[in-house]
Amino acid sequence: MSRIEENIEHLDGSIKFEGISFLLIEHLDSLRVDEAQFHEAVIIDGKDESFVRQIVKRIRSHAKPEVYLKPIFLLKGVNIIDPLVNQLIDGSLYSLEQIPYIKDEVEKLLASIKEIQFSRAISFEAQMIVKMISFLHSRHKTLLEPIPYAYSDVNYTYPCLSVNFNHTEEFAVFDILDQAVYDGIFTAEFVDRIYLCSQCSNGRMSYREVCPKCNSSNSSTDDIVHHFPCGFVGPMSDFKNEIDDELDCPKCNKRLRHIGVDYDKPSVIHTCLNCSHKFQDYFVKAKCLTCSHDNSVEQLKTKQINRYTLTQKGVYAALNGYVSTSKDIDEIIGTVKYDTFRTMLKYEIERLKQTDGSSNICAIHINNPNEIYSSIGSEAQQGMLKDVVRIIRSNIRSADVIAFQDSSTIVLSMYEIPKKIANRILDEIINILERLMKTAFKGVQIEFVTNVIKLEQTISHELHLHNLTKDFT
Amino acid sequence: MHDFLDNYIRFLTSLSFNHFVRLFWFYIFFEFARYFVLEFIILNFVMLRKYFERDKYKKAKKDLFFEYPLISILVPGKNEGKHLYKLVNSLSEQTYQNIEIIVVDDGSDDDTPIIGKSLEKAGKIDTFLRNEVRGGKASGANLAFRYAKGKFIVHLDADCSYDRDAIEQIIIPFYMDDNIGGVGGNVMVRNYKESLATTLQTIEYYDTISIGRMVTSHLGWYRVISGAFGAFKKDILDNIGGWDIGPGLDGDITVKVRKLGYKIHFADEAVCLTSVPRNFKILAKQRLRWDKSIVRFRVRKHRDVMYPNQHFKFSGFFSFVENIMFSIILNVKWYFYLGDMLYNFPSAWLAIFFTNILLYTGTNYLKYILYSLYRKRKNAPMSYFLIYIPCMVIYFGFYMRVVRTIAHIQEFLFKKSYEDPWNPLKTSQHAKKMGL
Numbered sequence: 001m002s003r004i005e006e007n008i009e010h011l012d013g014s015i016k017f018e019g020i021s022f023l024l025i026e027h028l029d030s031l032r033v034d035e036a037q038f039h040e041a042v043i044i045d046g047k048d049e050s051f052v053r054q055i056v057k058r059i060r061s062h063a064k065p066e067v068y069l070k071p072i073f074l075l076k077g078v079n080i081i082d083p084l085v086n087q088l089i090d091g092s093l094y095s096l097e098q099i100p101y102i103k104d105e106v107e108k109l110l111a112s113i114k115e116i117q118f119s120r121a122i123s124f125e126a127q128m129i130v131k132m133i134s135f136l137h138s139r140h141k142t143l144l145e146p147i148p149y150a151y152s153d154v155n156y157t158y159p160c161l162s163v164n165f166n167h168t169e170e171f172a173v174f175d176i177l178d179q180a181v182y183d184g185i186f187t188a189e190f191v192d193r194i195y196l197c198s199q200c201s202n203g204r205m206s207y208r209e210v211c212p213k214c215n216s217s218n219s220s221t222d223d224i225v226h227h228f229p230c231g232f233v234g235p236m237s238d239f240k241n242e243i244d245d246e247l248d249c250p251k252c253n254k255r256l257r258h259i260g261v262d263y264d265k266p267s268v269i270h271t272c273l274n275c276s277h278k279f280q281d282y283f284v285k286a287k288c289l290t291c292s293h294d295n296s297v298e299q300l301k302t303k304q305i306n307r308y309t310l311t312q313k314g315v316y317a318a319l320n321g322y323v324s325t326s327k328d329i330d331e332i333i334g335t336v337k338y339d340t341f342r343t344m345l346k347y348e349i350e351r352l353k354q355t356d357g358s359s360n361i362c363a364i365h366i367n368n369p370n371e372i373y374s375s376i377g378s379e380a381q382q383g384m385l386k387d388v389v390r391i392i393r394s395n396i397r398s399a400d401v402i403a404f405q406d407s408s409t410i411v412l413s414m415y416e417i418p419k420k421i422a423n424r425i426l427d428e429i430i431n432i433l434e435r436l437m438k439t440a441f442k443g444v445q446i447e448f449v450t451n452v453i454k455l456e457q458t459i460s461h462e463l464h465l466h467n468l469t470k471d472f473t
Numbered sequence: 474m475h476d477f478l479d480n481y482i483r484f485l486t487s488l489s490f491n492h493f494v495r496l497f498w499f500y501i502f503f504e505f506a507r508y509f510v511l512e513f514i515i516l517n518f519v520m521l522r523k524y525f526e527r528d529k530y531k532k533a534k535k536d537l538f539f540e541y542p543l544i545s546i547l548v549p550g551k552n553e554g555k556h557l558y559k560l561v562n563s564l565s566e567q568t569y570q571n572i573e574i575i576v577v578d579d580g581s582d583d584d585t586p587i588i589g590k591s592l593e594k595a596g597k598i599d600t601f602l603r604n605e606v607r608g609g610k611a612s613g614a615n616l617a618f619r620y621a622k623g624k625f626i627v628h629l630d631a632d633c634s635y636d637r638d639a640i641e642q643i644i645i646p647f648y649m650d651d652n653i654g655g656v657g658g659n660v661m662v663r664n665y666k667e668s669l670a671t672t673l674q675t676i677e678y679y680d681t682i683s684i685g686r687m688v689t690s691h692l693g694w695y696r697v698i699s700g701a702f703g704a705f706k707k708d709i710l711d712n713i714g715g716w717d718i719g720p721g722l723d724g725d726i727t728v729k730v731r732k733l734g735y736k737i738h739f740a741d742e743a744v745c746l747t748s749v750p751r752n753f754k755i756l757a758k759q760r761l762r763w764d765k766s767i768v769r770f771r772v773r774k775h776r777d778v779m780y781p782n783q784h785f786k787f788s789g790f791f792s793f794v795e796n797i798m799f800s801i802i803l804n805v806k807w808y809f810y811l812g813d814m815l816y817n818f819p820s821a822w823l824a825i826f827f828t829n830i831l832l833y834t835g836t837n838y839l840k841y842i843l844y845s846l847y848r849k850r851k852n853a854p855m856s857y858f859l860i861y862i863p864c865m866v867i868y869f870g871f872y873m874r875v876v877r878t879i880a881h882i883q884e885f886l887f888k889k890s891y892e893d894p895w896n897p898l899k900t901s902q903h904a905k906k907m908g909l
Binding site: 212224226228229230231232233234235238250251252260262264266267269278279280281283 | 580590593594600601602603604605606607608609611612613615616619620714715716717718899900903904906907909
């Protein structure tokens with residue numbers, strides 16, 4: 001055994017080498033993605049492509065930078081050709097013995113990640129932009145290239161952004177990228193144009209030539225024949241006789257001899273076998289393979305596919321973690337800034353050390369923000385959050401404070417009351433919120449999850465907040 | 474000038490009745506007798522007949538709307554895209570709406586395909602068909618006809634527009650008489666103010682089409698269902714195989730329908746507006762084509778209407794004779810008259826000429842004013858044309874006569890109609906070889 005191999009320490013589900021801990025993921029069911037944050041890097045056993053894709057997507061789409069920026073390496077069992085995976089991993093190795101060779105790379109990545117400061121962006125767009133640029137910057141990339149991708153519903157993927165969306169809502173990446181360009185984070189350069197379903201914005205379509213009258217694609221085609229001597233014009237079938245293969249004019253009974261001399265074929269005609277309509281030009285229809293809507297090609301939504309380059313402003317934003325977009329949520333009346341909330345929490349814990357009171361902090365988290373915000377849009381998103389705050393505010397005491405941790409997580413204080421009552425109040429709030437959302441956003445299923453923790457005098461305010469939201473994905 | 478007037482008055486006062494007939498026989502027996510007296514008498518019969526058949530007309534209209542058959546409107550043409558929107562608009566306004574519009578683009582090299590396809594897509598045209606290679610007007614019409622599903626076929630020109638009840642009016646005659654095989658519409662001039670040429674053609678159309686065809690239709694001699702607006706029973710067109718190669722295919726198909734024993738009718742209330750040639754040069758080209766086709770189709774292709782065989786019909790015979798008589802022989806006779814006057818009365822030719830002008834102008838005014846009372850539908854104020862009536866002597870008497878003479882010479886001697894670029898050579902050469 002070489003000296004290097006001696007230094008590789010195999011633990012349960014992880015490997016340690018010279019102080020660097022690698023989370024080793026071998027099975028899908030063994031993964032708790034959150035665990036990644038307690039290791040310096042992740043190694044995925046690449047036994048099959050779909051397994052690798054799932055793991056990579058779960059890590060890179062995680063809400064916490066401690067997880068989504070984690071260096072990922074692939075232990076190559078099979079050759080992975082999925083471009084999304086290849087773009088989102090940081091390297092590969094053929095056996096665990098090669099870990100020492102990736103050590104430098106891991107350290108470099110960790111150093112880059114460490115440079116990045118994170119502030120809580122409230123708007124969904126801003127959060128996505130932060131994720132995207134912090135990933136690019138940590139990988140020393142300035143170019144965001146679109147990649148033609150078979151698994152994408154919009155035909156192209158921007159790996160570090162598209163990974164945050166499931167395939168049915170992938171078109172939302174365009175709005176976010178447009179926003180980033182508008183805010184000066186990226187510059188855009190044309191690459192291609194795609195066509196999306198007018199109903200569901202999906203790009204997977206079946207293009208067919210159909211009858212202009214009934215939209216059936218069941219048709220036959222015949223040449224039009226013009227007989228010069230008598231001027232008769234009709235489909236080839238009119239000229240075919242039943243006795244031999246010769247062509248005879250049905251008007252003057254003359255035999256057609258020589259194309260260009262006594263007859264020609266000036267055009268073709270299609271006959272719809274469904275409705276018998278005769279026509280010369282098919283309509284082209286695009287049937288959406290997701291929602292089955294039959295679009296005429298003129299109806300299709302077009303979207304420009306660009307190559308994006310990070311600007312200096314983008315680099316600065318990535319380093320300082322501050323992204324404020326024009327779609328950012330303004331301070332919502334009834335809330336305080338998250339930093340203020342933290343400071344107040346710190347003082348409350350200090351106060352509890354002097355008294356014997358019982359105080360709590362609570363969190364309300366929207367479990368499926370990507371799905372909701374991409375379907376309702378940013379205007380409605382602001383309205384929805386204002387409604388949520390208004391309802392919470394009307395159900396808690398005026399001394400308690402509310403703050404946004406991000407666009408999907410609201411934290412609030414419930415000081416000086418027992419945890420049991422805090423739980424009850426929170427249940428009541430969720431009950432009202434669910435009823436309101438059902439009425440206001442029909443067809444959108446909003447999932448709320450909550451947590452209440454009692455403040456402990458011995459635990460720091462940072463750990464309280466971590467514990468409060470650690471189970472939210 | 475004074476001497477001329479003195480001499481002229483002396484000439485007029487010395488004219489006896491016999492002398493007058495000898496000097497103006499051409500005017501008296503042909504122009505005045507045929508084109509005024511006979512026409513005027515028949516016109517009154519037409520009006521009387523219309524009056525007595527008013528209940529029959531009402532019933533026919535009721536029957537048409539009760540049966541409500543599909544009418545196929547065929548619009549063949551080359552480079553007519555610019556007219557299509559106006560045309561389909563006037564058709565969408567029709568009182569009779571069970572129509573299918575089939576437009577054939579015969580190898581256009583402008584935006585016609587784009588315009589046609591977009592109108593088809595918008596549902597303004599039922600079928601738009603395009604021949605990538607030009608085949609001529611007949612092939613365009615035949616292609617449209619091949620895919621027509623209607624009981625009646627209406628042939629239109631794309632550059633025309635139609636009165637709101639034009640389609641209804643052109644179909645009603647079929648319900649008045651089962652033996653009617655084809656109906657011609659009343660073509661009027663839209664651009665009558667554009668130039669002197671268009672103004673004179675408007676007066677000509679009032680006379681020869683609006684009134685002239687009422688008369689010939691009544692007599693059963695009506696010979697050309699205009700391609701701009703004509704209707705046929707579909708089964709009859711099936712029988713004759715549609716249109717033959719032009720130019721002059723509208724006159725040709727009328728004869729073919731008549732040969733089958735069907736009547737041809739003129740519907741004066743089925744009004745179509747068309748734009749006529751705006752200068753005399755273009756007009757001459759058009760009329761050369763028309764006049765050559767009279768020789769080609771009447772004298773050559775369909776001369777068999779003269780023969781007393783099993784298909785012989787007196788109406789067809791008279792239509793033929795009337796057409797030959799007044800289009801060709803009369804033209805020759807006019808030269809004969811000119812020679813007669815110059816040879817026999819050389820000293821009085823100026824007075825004869827001047828008198829002829831006065832006679833023709835007087836007749837033209839008389840006809841114009843009288844006939845205006847018979848025309849129900851007027852698309853221009855009557856007074857507008859009054860000052861142009863004297864020009865009609867030059868227009869009809871000289872310009873048209875010269876054009877007609879050239880056309881007849883070209884066609885009789887050189888068969889020039891087969892070289893007319895109006896029809897592609899590939900089809901014309903076959904027609905020439907087969908004597909069609």
